[in-house]
Amino acid sequence: MNTRVTDDEYKELEALAQARKQTMSEWVREVLLGQRGEPAGHAVVLAEMMALRAIVLTLATAQAQGETMSEERIRELIRFADVQRFRRANEKWIEAANHYMGQDPIKAPSKIRNTGQG
Numbered sequence: 001m002n003t004r005v006t007d008d009e010y011k012e013l014e015a016l017a018q019a020r021k022q023t024m025s026e027w028v029r030e031v032l033l034g035q036r037g038e039p040a041g042h043a044v045v046l047a048e049m050m051a052l053r054a055i056v057l058t059l060a061t062a063q064a065q066g067e068t069m070s071e072e073r074i075r076e077l078i079r080f081a082d083v084q085r086f087r088r089a090n091e092k093w094i095e096a097a098n099h100y101m102g103q104d105p106i107k108a109p110s111k112i113r114n115t116g117q118g
Contacts, residue, residue: 043089050092051078051085 017027058077062069
C-alpha cells in the first residue's frame, strides 16, 4: 500500500511514529487498522450535528427577526434538516479534507511526496 504526503506531513507522521518507538510502517498499520468501522460512526454523528446546526440557525435567525415559528413550521424545518443532513455532512468532510491538504476545492494537490511505504 502506498500513499503520498507533503514533506511537512511526512515529517509530522514520522515524528508520531518515533514517539511510539515504531517504524513508519508499524505505526501506519496500527493507525489504519485502528480506524476500521470508525468513519461510518463519525459520518452519522456529523450528519446529526449538521441537522441540529441547520435547525438552531434557522430558529435563531427567525427569532432575531421577530418571527414566530408555528409548531408545523418547526416540524417542516426538522424534516428538511433530516433529509439534508448526510449531504451537508459529506460537504463538510470534503471541505475539511481540502483544508487539511491545504487546497482550495478546485485546485490540484501540489508538492506531493510518495512515501514508498508498503
